[in-house]
Amino acid sequence: MAELPETRGYGRMSRRLHWIVAAAVVPMILAGLVMTTEGLPRALGNALFLFHKNLGVILVPVILLRLVWRLTHPAPPLPDPMPRWQRIAARLSHGALYALLVILPVSGFVRVRAGGFPIELLDALGAGPWLAKSETLANAAQALHHRAGILLILVVAIHVAAAAHHALIRRDGVWQRMWPPGGPGRAV
Numbered sequence: 001m002a003e004l005p006e007t008r009g010y011g012r013m014s015r016r017l018h019w020i021v022a023a024a025v026v027p028m029i030l031a032g033l034v035m036t037t038e039g040l041p042r043a044l045g046n047a048l049f050l051f052h053k054n055l056g057v058i059l060v061p062v063i064l065l066r067l068v069w070r071l072t073h074p075a076p077p078l079p080d081p082m083p084r085w086q087r088i089a090a091r092l093s094h095g096a097l098y099a100l101l102v103i104l105p106v107s108g109f110v111r112v113r114a115g116g117f118p119i120e121l122l123d124a125l126g127a128g129p130w131l132a133k134s135e136t137l138a139n140a141a142q143a144l145h146h147r148a149g150i151l152l153i154l155v156v157a158i159h160v161a162a163a164a165h166h167a168l169i170r171r172d173g174v175w176q177r178m179w180p181p182g183g184p185g186r187a188v
């Protein structure tokens with residue numbers, strides 16, 4: 001699909017980082033929801049916890065790179081005309097998504113380490129626990145992780161609905177700012 005002439009898209013690196021993070025966050029959410037349901041077979045629960053904790057830790061450097069990239073590469077201007085409330089909604093929801101991408105791995109890490117549980121990848125690399133065991137801290141981090149997870153699901157649902165609305169109904173070029181993941185690669 002051709003990009004509308006007046007719309008400048010995100011650069012190649014921004015797009016790649018967006019889609020790598022999105023492709024990992026969706027299974028992270030699904031695994032998080034399934035592994036916390038009661039009555040799950042033990043082996044499946046263990047496998048999902050293993051997947052969730054370790055992919056979550058692997059995502060940390062990717063998220064950090066994404067944040068640094070974003071801070072040094074501002075978003076391209078939105079297409080005109082676009083209602084003011086939509087610009088504000090986009091800015092707020094994107095800010096919330098970035099904030100949740102920091103809060104979730106940190107609270108997950110604290111919940112696991114303060115609870116005295118393993119994070120297999122870090123343990124294999126010989127990293128220490130970095131946190132003393134504390135039930136109070138583990139419980140607080142668990143509550144935060146849970147609330148942040150629910151909020152992320154809500155914001156991602158709105159985000160995807162907005163993206164679909166731009167792509168399929170408005171056809172205003174907003175979708176092409178982020179898709180395809182590898183191009184067209186204008187310098188932004």
Ligand code: HEM
Nearest residue numbers: 021022025070075090094097098156160163174175177178
């Ligand atoms: C899986 C389906 C997804 C679709 C279809 C999608 C689509 C898009 C599109 C079209 C944009 C460009 C919006 C614009 O031009 O202003 C965008 C931006 C963005 N998306 Fe997604 N997205 C998805 C998942 C996610 C997920 C899971 C996250 C984070 C948890 C996320 C975080 C962001 C952020 C933070 C921006 C703003 C980029 C910036 O200005 O730095 N997206 N997304």
Ligand code: HEM
Nearest residue numbers: 028029032033036053056057104105108109112142146149
């Ligand atoms: C982007 C990263 C992450 C996302 C989107 C995410 C999302 C979620 C979600 C949606 C849940 C279910 C919430 C609930 O019902 O309580 C969950 C649970 C959980 N997550 Fe994460 N998580 C992330 C990172 C991590 C990391 C890095 C760790 C640990 C190293 C972790 C450990 C856990 C644990 C232990 C639970 C179960 C909580 C409980 O004890 O009930 N998460 N996560």
